[in-house]
Amino acid sequence: MTRPTSRRTVLTAAIAAAAGAGAAASAVPASAAPSRTSRTSSSPAAASLVDNRFWTTYTDWRCGSSAGTRAVAGRRPGLVISAPAGSTDYTDPHTGTTKAWEYATWTSPVHxxxxxxxxxxxxxxxxTPQGTWIQIEMRGRYSDGTDTPWYVMGRWAAGDTDIRRTSVDDQTDGRSTVWTDTFSLDDVASGLRLVSYRLRLTLHRAPGTSLTPTVHRVGAMASDIPDRFTVPAxxxxxxxxxxxxxxxxxxHVGEYPEYDNGxxxxxxPTSSQMIIEYWGRKPTPEDLAWVKPGLADPQVCHAARHTFDYQYEGxxxxxxNAAYAATYRDMNAVVTRLGSLTDxxxxxxxxxxxxTSQSFLKGELTGAGYGTAGHLMTVIGFTADGDVIANDPASPSNDAVRRVYQRREWENIWLRTKRYDANGAVRSGTGGVCYVYWPAGVSAGQQRVLRSLGLT
Incomplete structure (x- = not known):
């Protein structure tokens, strides 16, 4: 099976070249490849490797500093516009349209x-109802006491009629860079590290309206582990x-090529849609009215459109993807890393x-039948022997999606931070990157597991 190289793969190659890691990216196909070399994990056994911090409670939203926002209590607390702090013109780089917006801001405490x-x-x-959108920024402090700039981590709206949701390229201070969705130090070997950060939310709305976005969760996963080609079993x-x-x-091959070539x-997004529906959520018929009649699983087309990053072009x-999942009723969603298959x-x-996000050569994952510079699949369980049961969207049909992959192969492919491509060049691995989605009101046991991994 072959698939075209994604822009995340191109970014991976650029990073590897900058670090002296090797030649151009593998021509082996990719759907969503990792964005940086040094990756980390999240587990009690690897507690020193990852730090998750999410602001989500009423108390959280009342901390930090606010200019025109207020906390809203209730079953799902949130942050909304109270009175605009000002107005600004935003020129959408993907449409060329300039529009005025009212805005308000919230800045987290230093974490x-x-x-x-x-x-x-x-x-x-x-x-983000129509007529609203949000911007998420991060500013960190280095271990030498100096600060990063305010980096834009995303400009986001659930729809695509007000602004085109986008990452922002060419953000660097010569010591760190934002690669699409990931802040990364440029020279890990120097010993420089990021020791703290703040996040800033800017909530926008159409001028003269009472509209407001409502932010229910914002946070980040910070990590650092040594590079490794293999991980312990x-x-x-x-x-x-x-x-x-x-x-x-x-x-869906060939459908809606404007969204990452179909x-x-x-x-x-296919993996995201699987889990959204596992939790009993799905788009309404009105949501899907834009999809061409007669297409199978139109909700997958919907997910692709509403996760598309117009700068990344994928x-x-x-x-x-996490933000898309959280547009459904009472859903929570985070991007993090786990430390092992035990987690x-x-x-x-x-x-x-x-x-989960992983990359591998054809032959490294028995039964896959393809190689990839980056691919997402949904882990739905484990066999009695400990092998991984995955819904792999890179399958020829829905009926063929369920796969069983060998535990040791899968574990190493997912958790490693370094790998070799088909040409023998060193490339990055994701080091346990994953998306975790769950609804509000999960059971006490589910809540305990999420808390143990630092996700609530």
């Missing part, structure tokens, strides 16, 4: 990371298989499937 970090990935959950844990819907991205590159922006088994045993 000192438990991990002096080489990377930070932000994620957020928000409701873990012993099998609980066996369970979750009844997650099965969707193939390849059913379905062959839709591994991320559907594989990690936080944009993943805890989640699936608790009834929580997980979307």
């Amino acid at each position: 000192r990371s438990a991990v002096p970090a080489t990377e930070v990935i932000a994620s957020w959950n928000a409701h 873990t012993a099998p844990g609980a066996a369970r298989e979750l009844p997650v819907p099965r969707y193939s991205q390849n059913v 379905g062959e590159a839709w591994c991320s 559907c594989g922006n990690w936080p944009f 993943l088994e805890k989640l699936t045993a608790a009834g929580i499937p997980v979307i």
Whole structure:
């Protein structure tokens, strides 16, 4: 199976070249490849490797500093515009249209990371009715006491009629760079690390209206681990298989090529849609009215459109997928890293499937039948022998989506931070990157597992 190289893969190659890691990216196809070399994990056993911090409670929203925003209490607390702090003109780089917007801001308290970090990935959950959008920024402090600029981590709206949701390229201070969705130090070997950060939300609305976005969650995962080609093996844990819907991205090959060349590159939104529907949510018929009649699984087309990053020119922006999942009723969604299959088994045993990001050569993952510079799939459980049961969207049909992959192969492919491409050049691995989605009101046991991994 071959698929075209994604823009995330191109960015990966650029990073590797800058670090002296090798030649151009593999021509082996990709749907959503990793964005940086040094990757980390999240587990009690690897507590020094990752730091998750999410602001989501009423108390959280009342902390920090506000200019025109206010906290809203209730079952799902949030942050809204109270009175605009000012107005601004925004020229959308993807349409050329300039429009005026009222705005208000909230800046988090300084969070000192438990991990002096080489990377930070932000994620957020928000409701953005038509006529509103949000911007998420991060400013960090280096271990030498100096600060980064305010980096834009995303400009986001659930729809695409007010602004085109976008990452922002060419953000660097010569010491760190934002690669699509990931803040990364440029020279990890120098010993420089990010020791703390703040996040800033800017909420926008059409002038003269009472509209407002509502942000329910914002936060980040900071991490730092040594580069590694292999990871320690873990012993099998609980066996369970979750009844997650099965969707193939390849059913949609050639459909809506304006969204990342069509379905062959839709591994991320296809995986997101599987888990959204596992939790009993789906687009309404009105939501799907724009999809051409007669297409199979139109909700997958919908997911691709509403995760598409107009700068990255793809559907594989990690936080944009989490933000899309959280547009559904009472859904929470984060981007993080896990430290082992043991962590993943805890989640699936608790009834929580997980979307994982990995890259591998053809032949490294027995039964896959393809190689990829980056691909998302949905882990739905484990066999009694500890092998991974995955809904792999890179399958020829929905019926073929369920796969069983060998535990040791899958574990190493997912958790490694370094790998070789088909030409023998060193490339990056994701080091355990995953999306975790869950609804409000999960069981006490599910809440305990999420809390143990730093996700609530």
